[in-house]
Amino acid sequence: MSDSAARVLIVMAMEAEAEPITAALRLAETTGPSDLPCRWYRGAADHLDVLVAVNGVDARFDVDSIGTVPAALNTYAAIQAFNPDLVISAGTAGAWHRDGSVVGDVFLSGVSFVNHDRRIELRGFDAYGVGSHPGIQTRDLADRLGFKVGIVTTSNSLDETPHDAERIEASGAAVKEMEAAGVAYVAEQAGVPMMAIKAITDLVDDPAPTPQQFIDNLSVATELLAEAVVAVLLELDEETFTST
C-alpha cells in the first residue's frame, strides 16, 4: 500500500441500507455520474479513503435501483472515477436454516461470486453464466470479527424457483441476494480485488414468505450491516487487499 490512503469502494443498492453507514462514517455526498441515478458519498475512514456508491432511486418507479444491471453500472462508473484498491458489495441478503443461519447473521463473501439465474446451455456458455467471479480471502478477517464466510449467489429475483434451488445447491452458496455477481463481474474486468459484506434479513427455507421476512427484519439487519461495514473498514490492511 502506498503512502496515500487506500481507496475502498462500497457499492450498495438501497438508500435505507446505506444511510446508517454514511452517517456513521460522516461521509459527504459527492458528484456521481450524470446519466445514472446513483448517489455517491465520500470521506476518510481511519486510514482509508471511502466511497459509498448507492445505485439510487429509479426516476420512473420511485424505488431503489436493485438488481445486477444498476449495480454493475454504478460499480463501473465508480471504478472509473475513484480507481479503488478494493470493491465491497454491501447489503442485506437471504440465507438458509439448513446451513444454521439466523436473521442478523453477518457474512463475508467466499472466494467466488456466482449467479443462479443465468442458464445458458451452449458449449462454454454455461460456466460463463455461473460466473464464478473471484473474491479475496476473507477467512482471517471474518474470524477476527466474529462473522461467517459463505459463497454469495445472485439473481434478479427475490424468490427462489426450483431452477434456482438446483443451481444454488450445485454452487454450495450460503447467501442469496440481487447484486454481488454484477459488482464482481465489473471488479474482475477492471482487475480490482472484490469482497462482500451481507447481513441476513430472511431465511429462504423458512415457512414465512420472503417478502414479509424482508420487511420485518430490514431495519435490524441494516443496523447490523452498518456495524459490520465499519468494523471491516477498521480491520482492513494490506494483507487483506492482496489475499486473492
Add this chain to the structure above:
Amino acid sequence: MSDSAARVLIVMAMEAEAEPITAALRLAETTGPSDLPCRWYRGAADHLDVLVAVNGVDARFDVDSIGTVPAALNTYAAIQAFNPDLVISAGTAGAWHRDGSVVGDVFLSGVSFVNHDRRIELRGFDAYGVGSHPGIQTRDLADRLGFKVGIVTTSNSLDETPHDAERIEASGAAVKEMEAAGVAYVAEQAGVPMMAIKAITDLVDDPAPTPQQFIDNLSVATELLAEAVVAVLLELDEETFTST
C-alpha cells in the same frame, strides 16, 4: 436533425452476429473502453455516423459476453464516448409458433422493453423488475421494410421456465432474447431513443431443443440480421428518431 451526421449506436452481443454488419458497412475498429472486453467499430453509413459496439469475448471463459450486465456496461460506455442520437439493440432471438413466427423472421421492437426474469414481490418493485423501458415507434419503418413488430422480452437464460412463461404471457412479448432490456435501461437513463432489430433463430414452443435450433439457424439468421440492420439504417430519418 442537425447538419452534422446523426449518430447511431448499435449494441451487439456476439462477434459472429456483428461481423457481417461491420463488413457490409466497412466499419473500422476503434478504441473501446479499457476496463471492458468490448470491441467497437465505427464508420459512415449513408447519412449516418455508426458505432457498432460488441460486448466482446470474456477473457476467462473465451465466449461472447452475452446477457444484460455486459450489454448494459457496453451501452453505458458507448453512450459516454459517442453521444448517440439513437440506440439499437441488434441480434438474434427466439419467437413462438403461436404468434405465427418462423425462423428467419425479422422483428423491430415494440413500444416497451421488458424483463421476464426479474420477480420482485415488494411494493413498487414488481413493475420496476419488469422494466417496461420505452422504445420508439417502429411500425411505419417495419411496414416500409416488410418486417414484423413485437415486444422484446429479456432474461439472462436461454431457456424458458414456467415462471418465465407466465411473465411472457402477461407482457404479450413476441421476441425473447438476452440483452435488449439491459440496453434499454441505459438508454432510458441517458434519455436516448431506443429500438431493437432481432432475427429469429429458434421457436420457443417448438419440440426441438432451443440450443440445437440456435446452433442450426444462427448462420442464416445472422445474414438476415445484417441485411435488416443495413436496411433500417438506410431508412432512418428524423421522424424515426423522435417518434417516441
